[in-house]
Structure formats: C-alpha cells, structure tokens
Amino acid sequence: MEINNVIIPCQKSNADISRWDIRFQDGKVSQIRPSERPASEPPKLLLPPLCHPHIHLDKAYLLTCNNPISESHPNYSDLIPETGSFEEALLNTSRAKERYTESDLHLRGSQLLATSYNQGVTSLRAFVEIDHVTGTRPLDVALQLKSEFSHLLEIQICVFAQDPLFSTAHAETNRPLLTSTLRNYGPKIQVLGTTPYVEKSREAALLNIDWAITTALHHNLHLDFHLDYNLDELHPPTQPLTFSVIQLLQKHNWLGQADKSKTIVLGHCTQLTLLPNSELRQLAEIVIQSGLPIHFVGLPTSDLFMMGRPNTATACAQVRPRATLNVPSMIKDLGLSACIGVNNVGNAFTPFGSGDPLQMASYGVGIYQAGTVSDATTLYGCVSLLARKAIGLHRDEEDGDVAEGTSLRGMLLIKNEENIKIPGPAWESELLIPARQREGFKDVIWDPPGVELRSIIN
Ligand SMILES: [Zn+2]
Known part of the structure; x- marks a missing residue:
C-alpha cells in the first residue's frame, strides 16, 4: 500500500522536506522518500490519532437518542431540561439511570464509539457509573462494547462514582458496591473515578478522596477525580481540594506504592481559575516538585455550559463570569501536564455538540484566546498525544519520526478535496471552485476537516 504527497507535521528530521511518498505493508513503513508528485496535487496530512481522555x-445521547419506543429502549423525552441547571442535570440523569436497559446502553454506547472512530479517535477512557440505582449493568455493557470495538479502539474502563460515597442515605450502599465490583471484575477495570464535589461537606469530600487513593493503590488502578467543579469564592486559608489531593497522595506514598504506569487525572477544577497568580504558581510548583504523575483535564464544553450562571440580583444580569481551566496556559506558563476532553455528549450536562475532539480543540482557539500557530499545535496535542499521556496509554515511539520500520497503524490521515462542487447555472452543469488546502496543525485546528475527509490507517 502507499500514501503519496503526504505532509507529516510531527516529522522532526528533514524538516526542509514538505511532502513524502510512503509505502507500507502490514502497517509497517517499507519505504519513505521525498514526494515526486506534482505540487498541484492536493496533499494529505498524516497526524497522531485523537483520544478521549x-x-x-x-449517559451519552440521553437527550438526543430519540430511541425507538419499545420495552428494551426506554423513553427519556420527559427528562429534557427545563431550567438547564446543574441540580436539574444531576436529578434528571439519576432518573434516567433508573430506566437503563442493556440494549439501550449497548445502542447508545455503540453510537458514541462508532461516531468517535469515524471522527479519528483510536483510544478513550470510558466512564461508567456504578451505584445503588444502576448496579453493574453499565459496566457489563461497557465490557461487551470494549470487546466488540477492540479492533478499532483502545478502551480504558473507568468505574465511576457519580454519587456520594460518604454522605446521603445511599453512601453505605454505593461504597460496598464499588468495592465488591473492583474485587469481582479485577483487571477488567483499569481506572477508579470519583466525584468528591457531590459530597455534602468538605469532610466527606476528603474522606471520598482518601478512600479513592487507598482503593486505587490496593487494586493497582489509575485514579481520576471530578474535582473543584465550582466557581465559589475562595475563603483563605481554605484551599481548593486539588491541594488536598496532592497532600493525601503524598500521605499514602503514591510514588512509592503505585505502579509507575499509573496516572492521576484531575478533571474540571474550575475553581482553580479563581486563584491569584501567586497561588496558582505555588500549586504548579507543588505538583511539579512532588513528582506525582498528575494530569489536569479541562472539559471546556461542559464547564462553560454549567459554570457561570446569571446573577439576577445584579443590575447586569447578562454578565456571566464563566470558567474552565486555561489548558494551553497551564502547559505553556506553568509547566503542568494537561489536556482537554469532551466529557458528555447529548445529555443534561452538555446537551450540545457531536463529541468531536477536533471541533472542541477548535473552540479552544476562542475559549482560551489561543490564536497563534504554536497554540494550534498545542491544542492538537491536547486531544491527541497529551490526552494519551494523561491516561497512561502513550508509548515513547509515538513521539518519533515516521521512518522505515515505523508502524502507521492507527494514525489519522486527512485528505484534501481538490474542488468545491456546486450546481452550475440552470442546475444543469457542475461548477468547480478550487478548494483551500489544509497543510498543517493550524489549518486542522482553525477549520476542522469534515469527518468524510478523515480516516484511520489500518
Ligand atoms: Zn465527567
């Protein structure tokens, strides 16, 4: 097989050569040489694949599935948001969970995975909820989907507690259920995720974090927190819980106890945007000096929808301070590891969007005011290699050049169209307008190609 006239933006050596002709067999490159194709031919782009960290x-598509009505496919149409509030999203999603059936979970899950693959995704961390309402049903279906999509997608299963583990009447059911699930499913589960912010007090949130750390260490799992998901004013000396996570990881000697391949991911963390510069720098120094494998994941589409509501008591009700972690700045200015994720698709937490990581990275240009060519490269990394690093899937060879012997399997190929086709006068003929060509990360981030132009090399 061969790919001709291809631009490889990640290629570090021979940077003066802009286009390549590549031959490969069974995914492995047998020959790579400067392209001999005419410069007028539309180039292709060879890029690292996308990843959902x-x-x-x-809970994908609960609002948009429009399920065929049958006993095995519950109807969720009465759970459409009326206020769009966070509380309503939590409540309506809890009510939806009572109706889950296996075939419904399987259909919506398949739709999400198939759509993701066509968008250029080859790996993901899939969150599935385990609690007194759902039992292990979402996990069982996720494991089935992981097997069915294993030829296309590397799926990490995150068993996730969306509900409290140390407060409310259900905590004493939820926690033992998680423990027994982790014991019974063993290595089928790769990640433990919890949501300290749903606990009813700071004390309970700290118990949640402490329990999750010791449990992840005990079962040799990656750790993933939904954390500091608020824009509440800071009242020193009380600090965001991110600081407590680091202290508790150190108290439990994560570095000494955990397998070196395991990472810790902190998601949302919107409250950190309220920290003064000096404290944010102090946090970055604490993280870096700890040597802990901590990665922040910004979830901008969910964060902007959920955080920042109008204050009707003020004279300026349309002023809505919103916040999401400024991921490019955390990487560039603070030296932290960070990436961005889609989080939810088609449910009350994020009703809008197609779940396309590339489209989300493109929104990042506006959200983070990250408009330089170098920012575009960083934003692409945030939905590909940096995301893979965060969830512990990255391999060293992924940073290398494409050379003879390199595997192309799983890389993302972007085609360019030669022309834009439109009907001619009187609708009889076809008019051809020369198309703009995408030639690098900036073109892909600023104006993402349609899904029909993307393919994964197999
Ligand atoms: Zn989430």
Whole structure:
C-alpha cells in the first residue's frame, strides 16, 4: 500500500522536506522518500490519532437518542431540561439511570464509539457509573462494547462514582458496591473515578478522596477525580481540594506504592481559575516538585455550559463570569501536564455538540484566546498525544519520526478535496471552485476537516 504527497507535521528530521511518498505493508513503513508528485496535487496530512481522555459512555445521547419506543429502549423525552441547571442535570440523569436497559446502553454506547472512530479517535477512557440505582449493568455493557470495538479502539474502563460515597442515605450502599465490583471484575477495570464535589461537606469530600487513593493503590488502578467543579469564592486559608489531593497522595506514598504506569487525572477544577497568580504558581510548583504523575483535564464544553450562571440580583444580569481551566496556559506558563476532553455528549450536562475532539480543540482557539500557530499545535496535542499521556496509554515511539520500520497503524490521515462542487447555472452543469488546502496543525485546528475527509490507517 502507499500514501503519496503526504505532509507529516510531527516529522522532526528533514524538516526542509514538505511532502513524502510512503509505502507500507502490514502497517509497517517499507519505504519513505521525498514526494515526486506534482505540487498541484492536493496533499494529505498524516497526524497522531485523537483520544478521549474523559468521556461518559453510559449517559451519552440521553437527550438526543430519540430511541425507538419499545420495552428494551426506554423513553427519556420527559427528562429534557427545563431550567438547564446543574441540580436539574444531576436529578434528571439519576432518573434516567433508573430506566437503563442493556440494549439501550449497548445502542447508545455503540453510537458514541462508532461516531468517535469515524471522527479519528483510536483510544478513550470510558466512564461508567456504578451505584445503588444502576448496579453493574453499565459496566457489563461497557465490557461487551470494549470487546466488540477492540479492533478499532483502545478502551480504558473507568468505574465511576457519580454519587456520594460518604454522605446521603445511599453512601453505605454505593461504597460496598464499588468495592465488591473492583474485587469481582479485577483487571477488567483499569481506572477508579470519583466525584468528591457531590459530597455534602468538605469532610466527606476528603474522606471520598482518601478512600479513592487507598482503593486505587490496593487494586493497582489509575485514579481520576471530578474535582473543584465550582466557581465559589475562595475563603483563605481554605484551599481548593486539588491541594488536598496532592497532600493525601503524598500521605499514602503514591510514588512509592503505585505502579509507575499509573496516572492521576484531575478533571474540571474550575475553581482553580479563581486563584491569584501567586497561588496558582505555588500549586504548579507543588505538583511539579512532588513528582506525582498528575494530569489536569479541562472539559471546556461542559464547564462553560454549567459554570457561570446569571446573577439576577445584579443590575447586569447578562454578565456571566464563566470558567474552565486555561489548558494551553497551564502547559505553556506553568509547566503542568494537561489536556482537554469532551466529557458528555447529548445529555443534561452538555446537551450540545457531536463529541468531536477536533471541533472542541477548535473552540479552544476562542475559549482560551489561543490564536497563534504554536497554540494550534498545542491544542492538537491536547486531544491527541497529551490526552494519551494523561491516561497512561502513550508509548515513547509515538513521539518519533515516521521512518522505515515505523508502524502507521492507527494514525489519522486527512485528505484534501481538490474542488468545491456546486450546481452550475440552470442546475444543469457542475461548477468547480478550487478548494483551500489544509497543510498543517493550524489549518486542522482553525477549520476542522469534515469527518468524510478523515480516516484511520489500518
Ligand atoms: Zn465527567
């Protein structure tokens, strides 16, 4: 097989050569040489594949599935948001969970995974909820989907507690259920995720974090927190819980106890945007000096929808301070590891969007005011290699050049169209307008190609 006239933006050596002709067999490059194709031919782009570092598999499309009505496919149409508030999203999603059936979870999950693959995704961390309402049903379906999609997608299963583990009447059911699930499913589960912010007090949130750390260490799992998901004013000396996570990881000697391949991911963390510069720098120094494998994941589409509501008591009700972690700045200015994720698709936490990581990275240009060519490269990394690093899937060879012997399997190929076709006068003929060509990360981030132009090399 061969790919001709291809631009490889990640290629570090021979940077003066802009286009390549590649031959490969069984995915492995047998020959790579400067392209001999005419410069007028539309080039292709060879890029690292996309990754969802944080996506909820079981609650995708609850608002947009329009399920065929049958006993095995529950109807969720009465759970359409009326206020769009956070509390309503939590409540309506809890009510939806009572109706889950296996075939419904399987259909919506398949739709999400198939759509993701066509968008250029080859790996993901799939969150599935385990609690007194759902039992292990979402997990069982996720494991089935993982097997069915294993030829296309590397799926990490995150068993996730969306509900409290140390407060409310259900905590004493939820926690033992998680423990027994982790014991019974063993290595089928790769990640433990919890949501300290749903606990009813700071004390309970700290118990949640402490329990999750010791449990992840005990079962040799990656750790993933939904954390500091608020824009509440800071009242020193009380600090965001991110500081407590680091202290508790150190108290439990994560570095000494955990397998070196395991990472810790902190999602949302919107409250950190309220920290003064000096404290944010102090946090970055604490993280870096700790040597802990901590990665922040910004979830901008969910965060902007959920955080920042109008204050009707003020004279300026349309002023809505919103916030999401400024991921490019955390990488560039603070030296932290960070990436961005889609989080939710088609449910009350994020009703809008197609779940396309590339489209989300493109929104990042506006959200983070990240408009330089170098920012575009960073934003692409945030939905590909940096995301894979965060969830512990990255391999060293992924940073290398394409050379003879390199595997192309799983890389993302972007085609360019030669022309834009439109009907001619009187609708009889076809008019051809020369198309703009995408030649690098900036073109892909600023104006993402349609899904029909993307393919994964197999
Ligand atoms: Zn989430």
